[in-house]
Amino acid sequence: MDFTGNVTRALRAIDGALVVVDAVEEVMVQTETVTRQALQERVKPVLFINKIDRLIRELKLDAPAVQEKLNRIIRDFNGLISMYGEKEFKDRWKVNPAEGAVAFGSALHGWGFTIPQMQEKGLKFSDIVAYYNDNCFDELKQILPAHAAVLDMFVQHLPNPLQAQPYRIPKIWLGDPESEIGRAMRECDDDAPTVICLNKVVVDPHAGIVSTGRVFSGTISEGDNVYLLTGKRGYRVQQTSIYMGARREIVRSIPAGNIAAMLGLDVARAGETVVSENIKEQMVPFEKIKYVSEPVITIAVEPKHPKDLPKLIDLMQKLSIQDPNLVATINQETGEYLLSGMGELHLEISVKDIQSMVEVTTSQPIVVYRETVTGTGGPVLSKSPNKHSRVWITVEPLNEEIIKLILDGEISEYQDAAARARILRERAGWDAKDARNVWAIDEHVNVVVDQTKGVQYLREVRDTMIAGAKWATEAGPLAEEPIRGIRINVVDCQLHEDPIHRGPAQIMPMTRRAIWGAFLSAEPTLLEPIYKIQISVPPEYIGTVSGILSQRRGRVIDVQQKGPLAFITGEIPVRETFGLASDMRSKTSGRAFWQTQFTRWEALPKSLAQEVIAEIRKRKGLKPEPPEASEYIDTL
Secondary structure, three states: OOOHHHHHHHHHHOOEEEEEEEOOOOOOHHHHHHHHHHHHOOOEEEEEEEOHHHHHHOOOOOHHHHHHHHHHHHHHHHHHHHHHOOHHHHOOOOOOHHHOOEEEEEOOOOEEEEHHHHHHHOOOHHHHHHHHHOOOOHHHHHHOEHHHHHHHHHHHHOOOHHHHHHHHHHHHEOOOOOOHHHHHHHOOOOOOOOEEEEEEEEEEOOOEEEEEEEEEEOEEEOOOEEEEOOOOEEEEOOEEEEEEOOEEEEOOEEEOOOEEEEEOOOOOOOOOEEEEHHHOOOOOOEOOOOOOOOOOEEEEEEEOOHHHHHHHHHHHHHHHHHOOOOEEEEEOOOOEEEEEEOOHHHHHHHHHHHHOOOOEEEOOOEEOOEEEEOOOEEEEEEEOOOOOOEEEEEEEEOOHHHHHHHHOOOOOOOOOHHHHHHHHHHHHOOOHHHHHOEEEEOOOOOEEEEOOOOOOOHHHHHHHHHHHHHHHHHOOOOOOOOEOOEEEEEEEEEOOOOHHHOOHHHHHHHHHHHHHHHHHOOOEEEEEEEEEEEEEEOHHHHHHHHHHHHHOOOEEEEEEEEOOEEEEEEEEEHHHOOOHHHHHHHHOOOOOEEEEEEEEEEEOOHHHHHHHHHHHHHHOOOOOOOOOHHHHOOOO
16 A cells, blocks of 8 residues: 555556466456556556466365466456446456466465466366375476466567557547647657656666656657756756666657656656657647555654754655655754655665665654644635735635545646536536636645636736645645535735735735635534455454454455455544554454555544644644634724
């Protein structure tokens, strides 16, 4: 779960994916997550069922029982494709073992096969079981090498760029697929202007920043001048190379359909759109890379020796460049250096990387929260610091349908305004005027809507007001946690006629104060992150595991028996997972195996919310009580 961000970024650059499933544990929550991710990016999956040796040696299954288990895995996997696949792909992308779209094997022992390969060799499942019973499984590596099974499956069942780009481009690119640039990318045209979507950035100790991405059209060469659409800067490419395994091989130019590594793009980050200088004005960026999880756990990091502080800050910044799911921040109030990640393992490995360079100490993990509202607040009046401008704002919760549309990428800030307005009207029931006047959608799923009529100079301060709104939602008034899932309505505005009196220093604080005043008037609360958890355990421990979950504010959603194991699906707040591993292992004698996956944000129980708010404010060095709405509301 902690590294699903790496999967998400990789999927943007590829057309086919190998999904690996443990033969004993079967289709688990992570299988569902990565398969859904692949299908959302229109990346075709094939299946490898691994650890067949465990079925024979540990579970002592005979050939018919092994086949029954494998058939169930294939059926469940195809069920995921039916559930998450788009209409035109779900049927033809289902895996058929008879056609060689499923491979079976043991990566540990180096053997694997597809059904056509088995038939060609004249072998049966019972022969595999016999090899293990006779302790001759090393011979299987010679007869059925795993690499041959996997490579054959790739070649026969995964598309090449010429086949894949025509259907992938309309999904991952926000522009017009019928435009000149759109056609060039759909046709994978080497001679068209260069368009690259970056999916990975690493900091090489010798070469500096290495930016890697898929070339969707054109040819990228050493010395080319390119432009970064999000970074809004032009660069000259200093070197181009391709990866051969973990090694970079320098090549002079790389045509469309390949994955290129480039030096010289200093401000590039994963998700960036890189284009030829001559199309920077008409080019639309790629759809934002959508992560299935968010950084939900934070630790404070400090060097053992104060002289190492600059080195620590540099290392933390480099780590967050390489891994966008790792967020490094400095708490200005307390002077803490904070690292936020997807889970305990994610942070543990990141700290290990830091400790290889600098000796550090770390705090206990802290859960990240979000602030939101459950009611409507405002209109709230706020004046600019010089009192020459005024704004009236209301705040209300976004409904779940709109949040889902944003998270699924069906509506976004960069989308064609008319298309977005249509979706908001038809799918979310918005008023036509509001749907047309969406100003901004930020990374925490907050929407800013202009509801004003005929306000002079509003167009000139629009971007400044959006910046003020983003400032307000980056750290809310309850506990300085990010605000999530609210709709901010700019109801009215009075702006001074002299531009000098309506600059950013006036408009941004005014907007922020009004949003906070309305927010605090709208029944604010905290949201906590919730994990979906799936546990496999012998049936006699079902009651024990259910008890562990209920003691930690969790709940059981489903229990299924599959052969000798029971599979328990449930939910548990992230706050309650600290120490879960030792609890689970001691109470099940080490027989439980589990996976967690961030699933959603949920309002904290009222009985707990005030305690958590006070706890966070104390940790951050804030006054014990949150501010009152009246502190941010001005009067006429």
